[in-house]
Amino acid sequence: MGVDDLLQLTLADAAAALEAGRLSSLELTTAYLERIEKHDPALHAYLYVDREGALERAAAADTRYRESHQRGSKQPKTPLLGIPIAVKDVLCVAGMPCTCGSRILEGFIPPYHATSVARLWEAGAVILGKTNTDEFAMGSSTENSAYGATRNPWNIDRVPGGSSGGSAAAVAGRLALAALGTDTGGSVRQPAAFCGVTGIKPTYGRVSRYGLVAYGSSLDVVGALGRDVRDSALLFGAIAGNDPRDSTTAEAAVPEILLEDSPELAGVTVGVPDEYFIEGIQPEVEARVREALETMEQLGAAVERVRMPHTEYAVPVYYIIAPAEASANLARYDGVRYGPRVAAEEMWEVLRGTRGEKFGPEVKRRIMLGTYALSAGYFDAYYGQAQKVRTLIRQDFEQAFEQVDVIAAPVAPTTAFGFGEHTEDPLSMYLEDVFSLPANLAGVPGVTVPVGFDAAGLPVGMQLMGPPFGEASLLRVAHAYQTVTDWHRRSPPDPV
Numbered sequence: 001m002g003v004d005d006l007l008q009l010t011l012a013d014a015a016a017a018l019e020a021g022r023l024s025s026l027e028l029t030t031a032y033l034e035r036i037e038k039h040d041p042a043l044h045a046y047l048y049v050d051r052e053g054a055l056e057r058a059a060a061a062d063t064r065y066r067e068s069h070q071r072g073s074k075q076p077k078t079p080l081l082g083i084p085i086a087v088k089d090v091l092c093v094a095g096m097p098c099t100c101g102s103r104i105l106e107g108f109i110p111p112y113h114a115t116s117v118a119r120l121w122e123a124g125a126v127i128l129g130k131t132n133t134d135e136f137a138m139g140s141s142t143e144n145s146a147y148g149a150t151r152n153p154w155n156i157d158r159v160p161g162g163s164s165g166g167s168a169a170a171v172a173g174r175l176a177l178a179a180l181g182t183d184t185g186g187s188v189r190q191p192a193a194f195c196g197v198t199g200i201k202p203t204y205g206r207v208s209r210y211g212l213v214a215y216g217s218s219l220d221v222v223g224a225l226g227r228d229v230r231d232s233a234l235l236f237g238a239i240a241g242n243d244p245r246d247s248t249t250a251e252a253a254v255p256e257i258l259l260e261d262s263p264e265l266a267g268v269t270v271g272v273p274d275e276y277f278i279e280g281i282q283p284e285v286e287a288r289v290r291e292a293l294e295t296m297e298q299l300g301a302a303v304e305r306v307r308m309p310h311t312e313y314a315v316p317v318y319y320i321i322a323p324a325e326a327s328a329n330l331a332r333y334d335g336v337r338y339g340p341r342v343a344a345e346e347m348w349e350v351l352r353g354t355r356g357e358k359f360g361p362e363v364k365r366r367i368m369l370g371t372y373a374l375s376a377g378y379f380d381a382y383y384g385q386a387q388k389v390r391t392l393i394r395q396d397f398e399q400a401f402e403q404v405d406v407i408a409a410p411v412a413p414t415t416a417f418g419f420g421e422h423t424e425d426p427l428s429m430y431l432e433d434v435f436s437l438p439a440n441l442a443g444v445p446g447v448t449v450p451v452g453f454d455a456a457g458l459p460v461g462m463q464l465m466g467p468p469f470g471e472a473s474l475l476r477v478a479h480a481y482q483t484v485t486d487w488h489r490r491s492p493p494d495p496v
């Protein structure tokens with residue numbers, strides 16, 4: 001197999017080729033490492049690449065394949081054995097630096113794996129390295145990374161989205177076969193949309209947060225980015241499930257995700273909320289999503305309008321709750337326990353010096369916002385009120401799901417924007433999240449599928465949202481769409 005063909009393989013194809021002995025993990029992993037070396041300087045998707053570790057893991061996977069072939073064992077190995085995967089730099093991988101895109105964690109090397117990473121590891125995956133992110137996952141463009149932004153493989157003058165922009169750019173740019181990301185307010189779905197890949201944000205509590213550096217603990221979830229629904233579902237299936245180390249993970253068993261290749265949507269009702277097609281949305285985004293809905297109708301789905309009247313409050317509610325939780329979670333970075341320390345005579349000076357110097361401006365802004373919202377005298381007016389409205393947003397979903405099976409909407413109001421377009425005005429950046437935040441506030445699963453391009457050649461994504469723990473049927477619907485479309489098969493030209 002030529003290197004170019006090899007890099008076009010999906011995870012599912014690569015797994016089949018490895019299993020059949022037509023491909024070795026060493027060939028596959030080397031192809032990715034070489035491509036990273038060649039193209040990552042232009043994209044900056046990675047903060048850390050573990051070349052040696054990856055090659056070792058690949059060789060070990062090949063040994064396992066060989067042994068099982070010799071024994072003639074028909075025992076199915078996990079589809080991730082020998083597959084090169086990238087991990088967002090907010091998840092702990094033992095022995096690899098974990099910076100969260102922040103100077104305050106520079107040099108921190110966790111001694112343990114996050115549960116999601118441990119599950120990939122046990123499945124035999126090859127971890128290529130750690131991908132770039134907005135500092136502590138706070139942002140929508142990777143411009144808040146202390147180590148420089150990632151570039152969008154479709155146009156290097158555009159952002160890849162965020163905060164899992166490194167993971168999305170790595171998958172789109174063929175610098176990883178698939179990647180883990182995290183989604184607190186859209187950070188898997190929005191970069192997947194901006195980079196033209198498929199991304200799954202699972203139900204809150206479906207995937208363990210153990211070893212995920214906390215941002216907004218009532219919102220954070222680990223998700224998967226891949227070339228298509230099947231690949232993302234394989235990764236999701238490997239990381240999902242109860243974990244005694246995270247008491248918020250659900251007991252519910254993870255159903256097997258069966259994706260048939262029959263493009264059949266008869267009996268499925270798709271809800272389209274008016275509130276997600278508001279003024280200010282880029283017309284091509286709306287047009288592509290509406291075309292995708294027509295395709296789903298042709299497959300037999302019934303498309304219905306639904307009302308989700310509290311959608312407009314998602315931005316203010318999220319930007320109280322997430323910073324409030326962040327202000328508590330980030331209190332532990334004091335220059336004593338992790339990372340670098342700014343030396344001083346007096347303890348408070350160490351704290352002030354370290355936090356003042358090592359946190360970036362967006363993180364400081366959120367810590368201040370959150371601390372204010374939680375302070376005595378303001379708590380009821382801001383945090384308490386936001387929690388009440390969060391309930392109303394969740395009820396919008398509950399009511400909609402009494403009527404429809406999935407909700408379809410744009411992921412973001414625009415395609416990938418330019419660098420610096422929103423950095424001067426944080427509020428305009430927050431408004432970019434208007435369509436992705438509700439799913440987090442309600443805890444429901446969502447998946448981004450590519451549905452075409454705008455006139456500038458930038459990908460447009462549609463998000464499908466389902467009821468809590470309804471990933472299996474949600475992914476079946478998303479997969480049916482991909483069996484009759486090929487937007488997810490397009491890849492950008494090599495960056496120059």
Ligand code: GLN
Nearest residue numbers: 137138139184185186187
């Ligand atoms: N863009 C949102 C924020 O800045 C969401 C980020 C995320 O999902 N991690 O908080």
